[in-house]
Amino acid sequence: MILDAANPALIIDDSDVATALASPVDAPQAPDWSQAHPAYLVFTSGTTGTPKGIVIPRSGLDAVLGSMQDTLQLTADDTYLAASTLGFDISIVENLLPLLAGATVHVAPADFSIDIDAACALLHRVRPTVMEATPSLWAEIVHQDPQAVRGIRACAGGEALPHTLVTTLRAAGADVFNLYGPSEAAIVATSHHVTGNGTPPLGTTLPSVGGDVLGAALTATPDGALGELYLWTTPRATATLVTQR
Numbered sequence: 001m002i003l004d005a006a007n008p009a010l011i012i013d014d015s016d017v018a019t020a021l022a023s024p025v026d027a028p029q030a031p032d033w034s035q036a037h038p039a040y041l042v043f044t045s046g047t048t049g050t051p052k053g054i055v056i057p058r059s060g061l062d063a064v065l066g067s068m069q070d071t072l073q074l075t076a077d078d079t080y081l082a083a084s085t086l087g088f089d090i091s092i093v094e095n096l097l098p099l100l101a102g103a104t105v106h107v108a109p110a111d112f113s114i115d116i117d118a119a120c121a122l123l124h125r126v127r128p129t130v131m132e133a134t135p136s137l138w139a140e141i142v143h144q145d146p147q148a149v150r151g152i153r154a155c156a157g158g159e160a161l162p163h164t165l166v167t168t169l170r171a172a173g174a175d176v177f178n179l180y181g182p183s184e185a186a187i188v189a190t191s192h193h194v195t196g197n198g199t200p201p202l203g204t205t206l207p208s209v210g211g212d213v214l215g216a217a218l219t220a221t222p223d224g225a226l227g228e229l230y231l232w233t234t235p236r237a238t239a240t241l242v243t244q245r
């Protein structure tokens with residue numbers, strides 16, 4: 001699917017050529033990077049439409065990392081367990097945010113979300129202070145071993161966060177954060193530190209993101225009415241679609 005969308009002009013699958021390309025070369029001097037330069041390219045999962053490749057600029061990445069630091073307040077005493085695979089853009093936050101704060105990154109093995117017994121054992125051994133996972137994975141972990149989440153800032157994203165799970169996590173000693181954001185908005189668009197009861201809200205938008213709930217014909221909806229969430233960012237912080245040529 002990714003190859004079909006990319007429409008590559010050349011695919012290198014010969015081992016000798018791949019080895020030769022991997023050899024060290026004299027790299028040219030790096031240019032002066034601006035906020036408009038690309039930070040990374042990711043292929044979306046399709047939850048916001050047809051899967052597609054998008055490019056996020058430096059301004060978008062810098063904005064989300066700064067906002068997440070404001071939310072989580074990482075210090076040199078923190079350990080962030082990077083449990084997401086590199087195919088998901090939240091892994092960028094997991095791996096870069098701790099380094100910006102002088103904290104520790106511990107990269108979980110690839111089967112972390114599959115082997116729950118091993119995942120709980122790793123949590124006990126590493127004792128991370130921050131981790132992000134889907135609500136489904138948090139539910140499996142806290143059901144298997146409530147002590148594994150004690151003292152952790154549990155960031156939940158990728159799915160709706162049930163209030164029953166929040167209650168369970170908090171009873172086990174976790175501090176819960178609800179995160180939401182499509183890849184096109186640079187990983188995270190809204191965040192909420194869950195301290196109350198009831199269904200957790202999406203929270204407030206990050207400083208670089210705006211949001212409105214709109215109804216038919218893109219008209220504003222009154223408080224409490226149903227509508228669709230529209231997110232917007234400054235042009236330089238928004239993803240660019242990778243198109244076929």
